[in-house]
Amino acid sequence: MTLKLLLHRIGPAFYIPLIFIAGPVAAHAQEAVDFFRGNCTSCHTIGGGRLTGPDLKDVTQRKDRAWLVQFLQSPQAMIDKGDPYALKLKDEARDVVMPNINGMSPALAELLLTMIEAESKLPKSQFAGLQISDRPFTQQDIELGKAIFMGDKRLANGGPPCVTCHTFNGAGGFGGGRLGPDLSRAFERLQGRKAMGAWLYAPATPTMSLTFSKKALKAEEILPLLALFENTARSGAEDDRTGLAGFFATGFVVAVLCLTLFAFIWKARFRAVRDPLVELSARKVLGGRS
Amino acid sequence: MDVRAQMSMVFHLDKCIGCHTCSIACKNIWTDRKGTEYMWWNNVETKPGTGYPTAWEDQEKYHGGWVVEDGNLHLRSTSKTQTVFNIFHNPHQPSMDDYYEPWTYDYQHLFNAPEGPDQPTAVPISMVTGDLIQIKAGPNWDDDMGGSPVYAENDPNLAQLNPEQRAQMFAVQRLMFFYLPRICNHCLNPACVASCPSGALHKRGEDGIVLVDQKRCRGWRACIAACPYKKMYYNWQTGKSEKCILCYPRLETGQAPACFHSCVGRIRYLGVVLYDADRIREVAGLPQDELIEAQRSLILNPNDPAVIAAARQNGVHDSVVESAQKSPTYRFVKDWKIALPLHAEYRTLPMLFYVPPMAPVMAQKTGTTVDNISEDLFHDIDDARAPIEYMASMFGAGNAGKVRYALRKQKAVRWYRRAVTVGDVDMATAERMLREADCSPAEAEAIYKLTSLCTFDDRFVIPPMHREQAVEMLEDPLAHKQGVGFGFMESPRRGL
Numbered sequence: 001m002t003l004k005l006l007l008h009r010i011g012p013a014f015y016i017p018l019i020f021i022a023g024p025v026a027a028h029a030q031e032a033v034d035f036f037r038g039n040c041t042s043c044h045t046i047g048g049g050r051l052t053g054p055d056l057k058d059v060t061q062r063k064d065r066a067w068l069v070q071f072l073q074s075p076q077a078m079i080d081k082g083d084p085y086a087l088k089l090k091d092e093a094r095d096v097v098m099p100n101i102n103g104m105s106p107a108l109a110e111l112l113l114t115m116i117e118a119e120s121k122l123p124k125s126q127f128a129g130l131q132i133s134d135r136p137f138t139q140q141d142i143e144l145g146k147a148i149f150m151g152d153k154r155l156a157n158g159g160p161p162c163v164t165c166h167t168f169n170g171a172g173g174f175g176g177g178r179l180g181p182d183l184s185r186a187f188e189r190l191q192g193r194k195a196m197g198a199w200l201y202a203p204a205t206p207t208m209s210l211t212f213s214k215k216a217l218k219a220e221e222i223l224p225l226l227a228l229f230e231n232t233a234r235s236g237a238e239d240d241r242t243g244l245a246g247f248f249a250t251g252f253v254v255a256v257l258c259l260t261l262f263a264f265i266w267k268a269r270f271r272a273v274r275d276p277l278v279e280l281s282a283r284k285v286l287g288g289r290s
Numbered sequence: 291m292d293v294r295a296q297m298s299m300v301f302h303l304d305k306c307i308g309c310h311t312c313s314i315a316c317k318n319i320w321t322d323r324k325g326t327e328y329m330w331w332n333n334v335e336t337k338p339g340t341g342y343p344t345a346w347e348d349q350e351k352y353h354g355g356w357v358v359e360d361g362n363l364h365l366r367s368t369s370k371t372q373t374v375f376n377i378f379h380n381p382h383q384p385s386m387d388d389y390y391e392p393w394t395y396d397y398q399h400l401f402n403a404p405e406g407p408d409q410p411t412a413v414p415i416s417m418v419t420g421d422l423i424q425i426k427a428g429p430n431w432d433d434d435m436g437g438s439p440v441y442a443e444n445d446p447n448l449a450q451l452n453p454e455q456r457a458q459m460f461a462v463q464r465l466m467f468f469y470l471p472r473i474c475n476h477c478l479n480p481a482c483v484a485s486c487p488s489g490a491l492h493k494r495g496e497d498g499i500v501l502v503d504q505k506r507c508r509g510w511r512a513c514i515a516a517c518p519y520k521k522m523y524y525n526w527q528t529g530k531s532e533k534c535i536l537c538y539p540r541l542e543t544g545q546a547p548a549c550f551h552s553c554v555g556r557i558r559y560l561g562v563v564l565y566d567a568d569r570i571r572e573v574a575g576l577p578q579d580e581l582i583e584a585q586r587s588l589i590l591n592p593n594d595p596a597v598i599a600a601a602r603q604n605g606v607h608d609s610v611v612e613s614a615q616k617s618p619t620y621r622f623v624k625d626w627k628i629a630l631p632l633h634a635e636y637r638t639l640p641m642l643f644y645v646p647p648m649a650p651v652m653a654q655k656t657g658t659t660v661d662n663i664s665e666d667l668f669h670d671i672d673d674a675r676a677p678i679e680y681m682a683s684m685f686g687a688g689n690a691g692k693v694r695y696a697l698r699k700q701k702a703v704r705w706y707r708r709a710v711t712v713g714d715v716d717m718a719t720a721e722r723m724l725r726e727a728d729c730s731p732a733e734a735e736a737i738y739k740l741t742s743l744c745t746f747d748d749r750f751v752i753p754p755m756h757r758e759q760a761v762e763m764l765e766d767p768l769a770h771k772q773g774v775g776f777g778f779m780e781s782p783r784r785g786l
Contacts, residue, residue, distance in 0.1 A: 270351060
């Protein structure tokens with residue numbers, strides 16, 4: 001027992017240094033993969049074709065590493081500086097500028113690039129992108145998409161339904177939430193089925209990524225949603241906000257009804273004693289005269 | 291037997307002239323502060339009338355006092371559960387209009403007014419807002435039956451009368467009124483104390499005075515709704531409730547309360563009585579027609595050795611028992627039974643008793659003149675201008691017998707004294723009346739003396755308050771012994 005205890009005590013002294021030697025390589029590779037999945041996949045693929053941003057397969061061969069590391073620190077700064085390649089990228093992305101990524105550092109950029117390099121060599125990268133079927137959307141897809149959006153059909157991974165924060169033209173009733181943007185024309189903004197599908201798979205905005213990084217949408221949920229958004233984008237109109245007016249109008253009517261009900265329930269409440277007496281007697285006197 | 295002492299009062303209504311001196315004495319001492327302008331801890335009402343606040347006796351409106359439900363006593367205004375729901379708004383409170391908006395006059399205007407064709411006037415200003423106001427009512431707005439179609443005719447006590455009696459009461463030849471001075475009753479079963487969610491209201495152990503602890507009061511106002519006599523007041527400046535304190539600082543120094551001291555008609559009597567606190571719950575829950583008699587039975591005979599022993603055992607000082615033996619209240623309430631509690635049916639067991647007033651001589655209207663109905667000055671009580679039911683509604687808890695007994699005894703005493711001093715009534719008739727009124731000549735003489743010839747010391751028998759004993763319950767009197775002294779401004783250069 002003493003020996004066992006001793007080993008238990010001094011054991012770490014042997015294997016902790018091992019972690020420091022072998023650990024960093026494996027751990028850092030995993031970190032880059034996780035980071036890429038969480039932050040990049042909404043706009044980029046590796047060998048999956050262009051989404052909002054370019055396909056990153058062999059990016060390290062297209063441009064030198066130093067430039068890439070610098071670009072990753074602040075894409076906007078590069079554009080502002082007038083870098084020709086950066087401006088070209090902006091053009092290709094139809095003026096969508098890559099945002100500054102939270103937590104990006106030169107060391108992390110290096111790691112990411114190494115990882116991208118490694119993935120580029122594989123016949124099929126794990127970041128080839130979400131393969132969304134190309135089949136035409138059916139009316140059924142649109143209906144299902146609406147059910148998912150409105151929360152009538154729960155999200156499989158437990159994410160909150162879209163309607164809590166978003167609305168779209170044709171949401172009906174009081175419309176959807178007003179915290180997030182109106183999604184009627186999101187299909188257009190995010191450049192179609194493939195790009196938007198990737199975006200939905202790993203949303204990149206701070207609020208969305210916080211909510212959905214642990215409760216990602218599934219591919220079979222994304223397709224109906226895309227069908228819905230494609231359909232709403234076709235009309236080109238945004239939510240007309242009649243729902244909002246309806247909401248306030250209904251609130252007002254319900255408030256008035258509640259107050260009327262209270263006034264009725266507590267009709268016999270104690271109000272005054274002297275005033276009614278005076279009024280009563282005045283009425284008697286006046287009644288006698290007229 | 292849990293014997294305790296209680297400061298108890300008697301107001302002899304037959305002697306009250308309605309001068310409001312008591313109210314003013316009280317106001318000048320206690321309620322001329324900001325926030326208390328509208329309060330009248332002592333007020334004098336004209337009856338029939340609605341009083342102050344308006345129609346305070348109408349518990350259908352104000353929900354004061356206790357009711358018996360399923361054999362248990364309940365507050366009408368609140369309960370433990372109800373307190374939670376009403377914690378931020380206690381309904382059934384008199385509004386400022388039901389009290390009155392206190393006002394003063396812009397006297398400065400009399401000096402500052404620009405020269406004009408007429409004398410300047412002092413216009414009324416609200417003491418709450420400071421704005422000019424149109425005075426709508428005051429605390430004695432119905433004094434001497436002023437505005438009787440509004441006030442006197444809506445007296446809640448008239449509910450006891452049939453329409454014919456009501457009409458008669460306001461017929462010119464029968465018209466009568468009397469005054470009802472009111473202070474806090476310092477009840478044995480106080481509804482205000484029971485209702486207080488903060489435990490700020492308490493009944494002082496040594497003399498039964500009901501007080502509000504101004505530090506503990508949180509201004510929930512439950513007491514204001516609960517007190518059926520509406521003698522709890524909310525100070526809008528301090529946000530706390532206040533009430534009559536029976537001038538305890540004066541009592542503790544051997545003086546009568548200000549309203550008692552200043553009473554012009556000498557209608558007020560004050561003395562300590564001993565009572566059995568064990569039976570309060572039982573008595574307060576009795577059927578209404580037994581209440582008066584049962585409340586009387588709560589008051590114990592201070593000459594009974596058993597009572598004295600129990601009092602001593604309970605920490606009541608011998609000097610307090612001695613004082614109780616001389617108490618005028620005891621004589622009026624227990625010996626003579628002519629003083630009755632006001633609205634005993636509220637079940638708070640009020641310890642202020644009233645000697646009901648004799649109504650004036652009956653009159654009749656012949657043509658355009660109103661004359662006395664007979665030469666007989668001492669008319670029949672049941673034929674009085676005010677129906678006995680009206681008096682019973684106030685002083686008998688609806689039990690006319692108790693009021694009739696008190697009035698007959700007073701009438702017999704008058705006849706007896708008339709026979710003794712004037713001689714226009716023969717003694718045989720007077721003595722027969724005494725017998726019928728359950729009164730002996732000696733008792734009649736005693737009633738006469740304490741009613742008509744009473745001195746200051748006869749009326750106010752104030753026991754030594756023994757604050758030195760009472761304070762020992764809260765503080766150690768020796769706490770600072772050896773702790774303070776004159777000492778030296780500069781320490782001396784010798785000694786240790």
